[in-house]
Amino acid sequence: MRQVQAPQDPPAKAFALPKDPTQRAWVAIQRFGPALLERVETRLKTAGFPALEWYDVLWAIEREGPLRQRDLAGHMLVARYSISRLIDRMEAEGYVSRRECPEDGRGQMIHATTAGLKLRKAMWVVYSKAMRDALAPLTEKEALQLAALLEKLA
Template sequence: MTDRKLALEAWESLFRAQHELFDEMVTDFEHGDLAQAEYDVLLTVTRSPGMTARLRDVTNNMLISQPSVSRLVDRMVTRGLVAKCPDPDDGRGALIRATDAGARTFRALATIHGRSIAERMSRLDDDELRTLRDLAEKLRRG
């Protein structure tokens, strides 16, 4: 049986580390052309085949509600970062496609943000990074 006190200590340490790293990396978005939430949308969309993802898949990768994601995507459409069209396989759904401008803007910030992440994660060696990745995936799988 898992030691309850140890489980709580591990959770608190993981939560605080994530929060502190997140606070440090938010500066990556201060002078860019994308807000962090917009970056997250484009991360999902640009990684999808044809740079197109279902709105529900974008929502599943976000930490905000479905109505908030829909409003965010609508604002991104207005800004020319993504295009939105009906999903032919789901009458109630929508497909989100990165525009050329959206993909360029994303890639420019992704380069900066990727360096920032690598720099902060360099506190761990490669074996520790693999262990952290594997443990986080194990926790996510339930």
């Protein structure tokens, strides 16, 4: 997570917002996006849960079945070596397991263990609440608008 919110203090200072629309949008993306993410991650962490990426991996596997690292990287927009090490850690904790990939000797299928499925469910309780709180200032309509605008940028 590109960290951006101060974990130590909540300084809350006023910002000089640029007048130019593009710049103003950029500043908002650069500042408030990451700050928002961090707010949610902090909730997870203080609840004793691992980072969001762990959730993302487990959820992707739960939705689509065992996946290759390549596909996980694709889903999460993360570099391959990041996934490799993330899986290392998750495997060490017993949440996923690597098994060989039948149709490609290089690859491997990442499976979720029972503990993994359980972890994802438990995380969702905290995660969904934190997410909703973070987006509470927006109406449903605004949330959709925001999503649409960001999707346009992908």
